[in-house]
Amino acid sequence: GAVVSQHPSRVICKSGTSVKIECRSLDFQATTMFWYRQFPKQSLMLMATSNEGSKATYEQGVEKDKFLINHASLTLSTLTVTSAHPEDSSFYICSVQGFSNQPQHFGDGTRLSIL
């Protein structure tokens, strides 16, 4: 069964809206989760590393005030796209760091469309 649950799978909203995406680890406690963004026909780009109980680590060029990450528990990380604009439309994928030297487990992604 699924190891990582990502919700919602698709969201369409108006420009200026804030959108929250949830990433849940179903099978084990995850101190570290990752958020990636994927534009059409392109690769996955790491946006940030989400650390339970502490601030996320953002990759260069990613606006931390626009992409708010909260990792309040060992099974849940959320990504909030604040004041979303059409250029934020993308496929957002979370992953959970492997437990005991296991590879990352990926969610099924969220298709975000900003009108």
Next chain:
Amino acid sequence: AQSVTQPDIHITVSEGASLELRCNYSYGATPYLFWYVQSPGQGLQLLLKYFSGDTLVQGIKGFEAEFKRSQSSFNLRKPSVHWSDAAEYFCAVGETEGGKLIFGQGTELSVKP
């Protein structure tokens, strides 16, 4: 700088034919190497991984990959492609097995009947 290059953006093969997807990496230390597959609109599924040991690794769905340190390559192969293999394939490199990854650009595989 760490990077992963997949030279082929799109490959088309006939069903039943063999397949090889290329991946070259640039990494300072001995990397963890991965191949993932992504179906349209979905997340990533791990096909196989390599860190050490036998340089030819077997994965799921009949895929295998060979690590060649001298060529900084980690090419993915399958002896006989099935129509259901049509998808996007990503090569990735990381410094630990479960840590953050750097992905290649991806190779889209189409399978002809």
